[in-house]
Every structure is written in C-alpha cells, then in structure tokens.
Amino acid sequence: MPQLPRYEYTGPVDCTIPTNREVLKGKSVVVTGGKNRMGEPTARAFAAEGAFVAISDLDITKGNGVAEELKLYRNAQFVKCDTTSWEDQVSMFEAAIAHSPHKSCDIVIANAGISRASGDDLWPLDDPDSAPVKPKLNIVNVNLIGTMYTWKLAVHYFRKQPDTEDWDRCFIMTGSMTAWIDSPANWQYTSTKYALQGLMRTARRNSHEQGIRINYVAPCYVKSAIRSAEDEAQADI
Template identity: 55%
Template sequence: MNPYTITGPVDCSVKPDLSVLKGKSVIITGGAGGLGEGYVRAFSKNGSFVTFGDIDEHKGKKLAEETGAQFVKVDVAQWEQQVEMFKAAKANSPHKSVDVVIANAGIGGQDSIWELQDPGSDPVKPEFPILDVDLFGVVYTFKLACHYFRSQPEDPQRDRCFIFKGSMMGYIDNIVRP
C-alpha cells in the first residue's frame, strides 16, 4: 500500500460527489442507532454495500430490512466478534473488498473505578465497559481495517478510508463520583 500523501485542505464549499460511493464495501460499528444509523442509511442510499455491527439486535435487524444493509450482532469490545463482522463484510460484498471502515460504536456513563468499597474489606476488581468499547473496541476496529485494507489489491476503485468518530464525551471533563 502506498504511503499517504497530503493533497491539501478539503474545500468544504464543494458538494461531494456521492456517486463515488456506489459499489464500495463499508463497515460501520454501532450502526443500529444515532449517527451510525445515519451512516448506514446514507451509504446504502448511495449504492454502497454496507455491513454494520451493533449489540442491539432488534434495531439492527429492522434497519437492515429497511436499507438492504447486512447486519451482524457485534459487541465491539470482543475481538472475535469483530473478526466475524469483517469476514462477513468481505465475503458478502460484491467485490470481496473492505473499502471504508467507520469506528462509530461508543458508550458513555461511568466505569466502576469510582465505586468505593468498605476500606475494611478486600478491594473489588473494577469493570471498565466504557474503556472496553470506546478504547479497545476502536483499536480492534482499526487493527482489523488495516489488515483487510492491506489484503486487497491496489486499484483506484478500491481506495481505502478509515473514519474515527468520537463524541463530546471524549473532549469534556465529565468525571462523576457517586
């Protein structure tokens, strides 16, 4: 794969040509609701083969029916589940490719590090679902995207794009103590 080269700033006043999305194979994590659902709908509407993963099976199946996208039930914090989603995306896409990957899945709230136990008892191992999803899940998605991007031949029609999506929760001081 050729190294990335900077081609200058993007002129945001120019409306993008969405016809270039036709035939692309797109993977979206956290695609059953919110921004992820918007990505699924937009890419599907513009002719992409979309595979999306989410833990919400009910919403995922409903969205897949509405859009023709491929839904895979996935907990992004589980490496093996993400591997299966990527395999399904490549195997079922018309060009057997992975062209665009959007790391969109994320959760908010509070990990158990702030839960205090009785200092007279043994400490309890904390659980970190937010770190598992928002950090490790994204890193797993990136690692798999790099693997699949590199495994396909270079071709102008099979360009590669990885999009990291984050929420305001990643930028604001939001430490909450019980």
C-alpha cells in the same frame, strides 16, 4: 530505514464544497454500532448512495429491523457482533466482504461505543474502612479495545485488495469533543476518546504507507440512545 514524510496540516475541510457521492456506489462499508446513535443514519446514508453496508451490533432485533428497512437498496445486511470479541469482528469483516460485489472492504466506520450510563464505577469512593472495590472497565473494553480490534482487522483486509484509485482504504473513528475538554463525571468515556485521538495521531504517521486514510470524527452534544432509558432524552457527548 527511510525517513517518514513530515505530517502537514492543510487546514479544515471546506464543507461548502459539494462532495462527490457517486464514488460510494459499489463500495463495501462496515459500520460498527450501526443500529442506533450515529451509526444508523451513517449506514442509511451509505446504503442510499449505493454502497454495500454491513451493519454490526449486538441488538439483533433492532439491527435486523434497520437492514430490513434498507432492503429496497438491496445492499445492506446486519451482522451480530460484539466488538470486544476478536472472533466476532473477524466474522463481521468476512461477512461484509462476502456480501460486496468486488469482495472488498473499502470503508470502515468504527462507531461502536458506550458511555457512563452503561456503568462507570471508576470514580465512586469506597468505604475507606472496607476493602477497595475493583472497577468494571466495560466502557474501556468497548470504546478502546474494540476499536483497536477494528483498526487491526481493517488494515488486514484493506491490504487484500489493490491499492489503486478504483478502490478505497478509509478508516473513520467516532470520537468526541471530550478528547479536547474536561468532562467531569465521565471518566472512562473521556479517557477512551482521548486514547482514540492518540491512535489516530499515531496511525496517520504510517498509514499512508499502506494507502490508508484515517479520520477521527469529534461530535459534541448529540441526542442519541447511547444513554440508558431514563435519560436517553438528554444530550449525549
């Protein structure tokens, strides 16, 4: 068995160098959780550069609204998708490919995620004199299992297209700075972001064999609608 090349850290990206956005024109892009948070501006930015964007989410009204606003680019569509459903994600990828001019899947942004505002009952202490209460792990299912489904499918569809410079095979996960710091009262969310960093670190050792680039974006405090209505005006990690 050939030995894998050693992973080498080449330093941080020099953000002062302008990026060549022309390469995005005509590319097929999937954005999960694309109706709000960082997903929506991401989808808008890709569409503005001429990429064919599939915006996936559960909120049909908001998702269709974003896609409708982007009609002027004629290259955006909304696909209803529950990322915890394998079948939904397969349909999402198929729709994105069918919509693209080259019938391809070039860039996948695994952005869908929820936080403790959606309910994290892993830590709350139960009455020691009563039966223990089974916690709901919805945050784990969306943030981790859903992203693993997205990764598995992205690899599958990436490999259906030529591995040449004219195409792309790029996978990007929305992580968090909580994957490097302690985040009290944020149990499931923090655990999933640590786990996604682990997925990136594991996948990067082999993804090059399939011509796939994998990235983990770790924002810190970002105001978004990931929180519930009563505290959405507050910052979100």
